[in-house]
Amino acid sequence: xxxxxxxxxxxxxxxxxxxxxxxxxxxxxxxxxxxxxxxxxxxxxxxxxxxxxxxxxxxxxxxxxxxxxxxxxxxxxxxxxxxxxxxxxxxxxxxxxxxxxxxxxxxxxxxxxxxxxxxxxxxxxxxxxxxxxxxxxxxxxxxxxxxxxxxxxxxxxxxxxxxxxxxxxxxxxxxxxxxxxxxxxxxxxxxxxxxxxxxxxxxxxxxxxxxxxxxxxxxxxxxxxxxxxxxxxxxxxxxxxxxxxxxxxxxxxxxxxxxxxxxxxxxxxxxxxxxxxxxxxxxxxxxxxxxxxxxxxxxxxxxxxxxxxxxxxxxxxxxxxxxxxxxxxxxxxxxxxxxxxxxxxxxxxxxxxxxxxxxxxxxxxxxxxxxxxxxxxxxxxxxxxxxxxxxxxxxxxxxxxxxxxxxxxxxxxxxxxxxxxxxxxxxxxxxxxxxxxxxxxxxxxxxxxxxxxxxxxxxxxxxxxxxxxxxxxxxxxxxxxxxxxxxxxxxxxxxxxxxxxxxxxxxxxxxxxxxxxxxxxxxxxxxxxxxxxxxxxxxxxxxxxxxxxxxxxxxxxxxxxxxxxxxxxxxxxxxxxxxxxxxxxxxxxxxx
Amino acid sequence: xxxxxxxxxxxxxxxxxxxxxxxxxxxxxxxxxxxxxxxxxxxxxxxxxxxxxxxxxxxxxxxxxxxxxxxxxxxxxxxxxxxxxxxxxxxxxxxxxxxxxxxxxxxxxx
Numbered sequence: 129x130x131x132x133x134x135x136x137x138x139x140x141x142x143x144x145x146x147x148x149x150x151x152x153x154x155x156x157x158x159x160x161x162x163x164x165x166x167x168x169x170x171x172x173x174x175x176x177x178x179x180x181x182x183x184x185x186x187x188x189x190x191x192x193x194x195x196x197x198x199x200x201x202x203x204x205x206x207x208x209x210x211x212x213x214x215x216x217x218x219x220x221x222x223x224x225x226x227x228x229x230x231x232x233x234x235x236x237x238x239x240x241x242x243x244x245x246x247x248x249x250x251x252x253x254x255x256x257x258x259x260x261x262x263x264x265x266x267x268x269x270x271x272x273x274x275x276x277x278x279x280x281x282x283x284x285x286x287x288x289x290x291x292x293x294x295x296x297x298x299x300x301x302x303x304x305x306x307x308x309x310x311x312x313x314x315x316x317x318x319x320x321x322x323x324x325x326x327x328x329x330x331x332x333x334x335x336x337x338x339x340x341x342x343x344x345x346x347x348x349x350x351x352x353x354x355x356x357x358x359x360x361x362x363x364x365x366x367x368x369x370x371x372x373x374x375x376x377x378x379x380x381x382x383x384x385x386x387x388x389x390x391x392x393x394x395x396x397x398x399x400x401x402x403x404x405x406x407x408x409x410x411x412x413x414x415x416x417x418x419x420x421x422x423x424x425x426x427x428x429x430x431x432x433x434x435x436x437x438x439x440x441x442x443x444x445x446x447x448x449x450x451x452x453x454x455x456x457x458x459x460x461x462x463x464x465x466x467x468x469x470x471x472x473x474x475x476x477x478x479x480x481x482x483x484x485x486x487x488x489x490x491x492x493x494x495x496x497x498x499x500x501x502x503x504x505x506x507x508x509x510x511x512x513x514x515x516x517x518x519x520x521x522x523x524x525x526x527x528x529x530x531x532x533x534x535x536x537x538x539x540x541x542x543x544x545x546x547x548x549x550x551x552x553x554x555x556x557x558x559x560x561x562x563x564x565x566x567x568x569x570x571x572x573x574x575x576x577x578x579x580x581x582x583x584x585x586x587x588x589x590x591x592x593x594x595x596x597x598x599x600x601x602x603x604x605x606x607x608x609x610x611x612x613x614x615x616x617x618x619x620x621x622x623x624x625x626x627x628x629x630x631x632x633x634x635x636x637x638x639x640x641x642x643x644x645x646x647x648x649x650x651x652x653x654x655x656x657x658x659x660x661x662x663x664x665x666x667x668x669x670x671x672x673x674x675x676x677x678x679x680x681x682x683x684x685x686x687x688x689x690x691x692x693x694x695x696x697x698x699x700x701x702x703x704x705x706x707x708x709x710x711x712x713x714x715x716x717x718x719x720x
Numbered sequence: 721x722x723x724x725x726x727x728x729x730x731x732x733x734x735x736x737x738x739x740x741x742x743x744x745x746x747x748x749x750x751x752x753x754x755x756x757x758x759x760x761x762x763x764x765x766x767x768x769x770x771x772x773x774x775x776x777x778x779x780x781x782x783x784x785x786x787x788x789x790x791x792x793x794x795x796x797x798x799x800x801x802x803x804x805x806x807x808x809x810x811x812x813x814x815x816x817x818x819x820x821x822x823x824x825x826x827x828x829x830x
Contacts, residue, residue, distance in 0.1 A: 221791040
């Protein structure tokens with residue numbers, strides 16, 4: 129083949145979300161601020177450049193002051209770290225040194241600031257003391273605020289991207305992903321992350337192709353490069369040749385036709401050939417996703433993640449704003465179930481204003497129900513909002529990260545207290561609603577028989593259950609391949625949970641990624657899971673798969689499977705018995 | 721600021737004051753609060769030191785930090801029990817020195 133002006137390169141990663149897109153790359157710097165450009169400033173303009181920097185600092189301080197002032201009194205201790213940030217703006221090591229770099233090196237303020245930050249941050253990052261190590265984060269926060277004001281109008285902030293581009297980043301935090309106007313994004317490519325990472329889940333929910341865990345994407349791809357993202361195959365093509373572009377267009381067309389076919393059948397119930405029925409529900413994060421969920425034939429909401437309302441604002445949301453949010457969703461859903469999971473923050477979803485509780489190991493730290501029980505005022509606000517909204521529809525409460533019965537009992541007490549408060553206030557509410565326990569900590573699965581006496585239902589969160597049971601960080605690409613839903617340990621935990629639920633006459637649901645893989649549907653039916661919940665776009669695929677399964681005699685198959693000792697052997701048996709009925713779009717799209 | 725960041729700022733020196741190497745006053749103290757010099761306590765020191773006319777310094781094992789810089793103080797990494805020396809360049813800042821010493825002695829009111 130002749131030489132092209134630019135070489136076509138193929139990068140391999142993990143397919144985070146299916147679909148194919150072609151577009152221009154848009155690089156995002158690590159801290160969510162765009163790549164900073166360096167330019168030389170003429171001597172006569174140097175004092176103006178310094179002035180520009182000072183103005184940016186002033187504006188940044190003013191806006192932070194406003195955030196602090198708007199923080200409610202009872203949350204002031206969370207704002208303490210912001211007071212420290214106020215002081216850092218004018219700290220000599222940042223402020224004076226940046227001015228010095230502008231003047232001495234005659235460079236623009238953005239570059240000078242970036243340079244100073246990259247010198248100061250390692251001083252903290254290299255410290256042995258964990259507390260001081262984490263002060264590097266504070267420097268990043270302060271520098272980002274100044275940077276935002278520096279780049280100002282012509283700067284395209286991650287939150288204000290207005291072209292259809294493919295985002296290329298080292299990693300995207302949940303807070304960053306929540307800032308992006310996703311309708312403007314064609315696709316994602318990230319160096320880090322795996323199939324079950326937050327970015328991947330968001331991308332799938334919004335039907336945006338994504339390839340994650342590429343490793344060196346930000347080095348190999350330049351701004352404005354034409355790239356092809358194939359989220360099914362997990363590949364990224366940089367500077368594609370004309371032939372590649374044509375072939376891709378054709379494959380994209382086929383994919384769209386296939387998808388349309390699936391969606392057309394999505395209104396049919398999920399009923400196996402021999403008449404076993406199961407509910408197929410959707411997971412949502414934004415109220416806007418309800419429309420997509422119904423369009424894809426969802427029977428209800430199996431998991432409504434409520435963190436978004438907390439992530440997208442500078443302070444804690446009020447009871448009324450939460451209530452309005454929940455009610456919006458409930459109004460659209462009508463009589464269909466809406467499962468509201470109570471706040472699951474900290475862990476991998478750190479809310480900006482409670483960042484002062486930096487933990488060395490957030491996944492094992494003060495998060496979810498633990499956080500809520502520790503902060504009853506925050507929990508009460510959410511519970512009151514849920515109970516009020518419950519009066520208008522079919523609401524369930526789901527308690528995340530339960531590890532033992534005491535937490536369930538305390539949470540029930542909190543719910544009762546919220547109901548009592550509402551009763552005293554004479555507000556419309558409904559207390560008599562199912563309250564379920566999320567089974568995602570191994571200890572909860574092991575003691576499911578104890579929890580079943582108190583809980584009204586179980587919902588198995590497979591992502592965390594697998595991560596905690598197998599000790600696999602799902603965002604770490606070096607071990608992401610060990611994230612195996614078919615591991616005998618996982619199947620035993622799920623089976624034990626289902627059995628305990630059945631013995632106590634309560635249903636078991638599943639809302640993790642495992643529910644979204646059509647190939648697993650026979651196992652989940654065999655174990656007696658009553659309801660599957662997944663990102664709305666997968667509902668048609670899973671419904672289709674269920675309709676093609678015959679579960680007659682599945683008990684024998686389950687017995688055989690539970691005796692197998694390795695994930696591979698289980699996978700083989702599954703493929704042998706049910707592989708033919710599962711559409712090819714299922715596990716790996718590269719076969720297509 | 722010139723050269724390395726530990727140098728005092730020349731323009732902060734009031735005219736007429738000799739910039740001899742010997743600090744005008746020093747006090748040696750031990751950090752008593754459990755958290756040590758963390759962000760909040762260091763911030764209190766930096767605030768007080770910021771009002772001084774001349775340079776204010778904190779020394780630990782021969783390392784010296786500019787007491788008006790919260791970040792610089794933090795880089796000294798002073799847990800509970802650390803012995804530090806606070807010094808001022810200008811005698812006019814004796815009051816600043818005394819107020820800083822008081823903060824440290826009182827454990828920053830923690």
